[in-house]
Amino acid sequence: MENPSTIETEVTIVVVPRERFSYTQESLESIYEHTEYPFNLIYVDGGSPSHIKDYLAAQAIEKQFQLIRTESYLCPNHARNMGLRQVNTKYVVFMDNDVVVTSGWLDKLVECAEETGATVVSPLVCQGLPIHTEVHCAGGESGIVVETKDNTPRRKIIEKIYKQGRKVADVSPGLKRLKTGLAEFHCMIVRTEIFQKIGLLDEGLLNTKEHVDLCIQVVENGGEIYLEPDSVVTYVPGPPLESTDLHFYMLRWSDAWELASLQRLRDKWNLTEDEYFKRKYQRLGWRRNRTIISPLTDKLPFGKLFGKVATKILSLMDKVLNNYLTSRYYKANLQTRVSLTSTETVNSSIPSNQLS
Structure with missing residues (x-):
């Protein structure tokens, strides 16, 4: 494909560490092999071991993407915000570093967002090996419900994932693009303009329920979330771990x-x-x-x-x-945290813009 730094793009993919580094190469190669739609790539490398660090540095030069490196580990929303601050495109795709994609995945996400006006679009997210065979998330529900018990109001969280653990072959005939209530950070596309309303992602959510928090904020600010099942990706968790x-x-x-x-x-x-x-x-x-x-x-x-x-x-x-x-x-x-500019190394191959 064409060098993404030389053409006008509407999408920036921000890849961040999820829970391990040993699937880095498979994930990155999948993006470049199966993504026809033009994109910028920002890769946030939070403290990977030396062989992964060297691999990413070489790939950033070869493929001309922006690499942000820290020597310490990062919680996911911290890493996402580091990438998000550099985004100046209409859309940002958040993706974990253990995700592989299928041909046309990004085209379908953009197409859904453009045709529906959605703020967030989720692909059909699969899980495990063999890839693209078992459903992890096909949309779902999120939100806050208020109930009254013993004359006392109780605010309860809603979180439900649809069709998890089902075989893709069994459910795909019945899946269609639809409005939903949940997307996960394994992979989602988001209109960047929403962050002008809600600010950056909440770094107080260190390792869980970040996606629920974002989905609630999107809906509260008038946005909509869609599932686009014609876009298929798979996240590949351990074990084994290296x-x-x-x-x-x-x-x-x-x-x-x-x-x-x-x-x-x-x-x-x-x-x-x-x-x-x-x-x-x-x-x-x-x-x-x-x-x-x-x-x-x-x-x-x-x-x-x-x-x-x-x-x-x-x-x-x-x-x-x-x-x-x-x-x-x-x-x-x-306890000794200093400014990002002194703790991160940035290899910038594409223009960047500071999000407020």
Whole structure:
């Protein structure tokens, strides 16, 4: 395709770290192989290991995209805002660094936004391997509902994802473009003008429910969200993780970050701390258990009873280690946080514009 820096474009893709770095090459190559619609690319690299850092630096020169590098790990909304501040196009696509796309995916998203006037458009987001076969998100619901119990108003959050876990082959015949209530940051296209109304993304939401927060704000400001199932992408989570992924994964899904995010969501929207929050609190660390601990215990050559004991021991060790890593990160990066211009390295191959 033509060099995106030499043609007029309406779309900037901002890629940010999700939870690991080891799928970087597959994801980036997918974008360039399957995207026919002209685009700018801003890639935010938050503390990737040296081999990924070198790969991205070489690719930025070869493909002429803008690379923003920090030596510390980033929470997703912080990374997205770093990219968003550089965007001067009509649309921005937020994409995680573990997503692969299909041919025509971006054309269909832009087409939907143009024809419907949508503020946000979600593709059909799939999950796992083999790619493009199992649904992760086909739209959904988000919002705030007010109920009265014992003469006391209760503000509750709505969050529902449609068709998760279903086979694409089973549901795709019935899917069509439609107005929906939910899009996820795995991949979404957004009209950049909305940020003039709502400001930048909320960095107090460190690792969860950022998409719900954005969708609620979009609707409250008169915007609409659409699902465009003719655009298909897949996010590919671990396991397995490479050894160089583990530290970032532990921080990204740390108990401290998730607890802070839930409390921020509760306070921001004046939500009642109901069963929704209690369930979330009880499940802190479930991703680490699924992705790190379970693959270890599944390999043990002993019976189920020993496996349960080993899982319990490893889970306790995980809690201690997770707390230590999170505390060390805060001491090293947040208490001494300086301006972005002194902590990031930018390889700028396209024009940029500061968003207010």
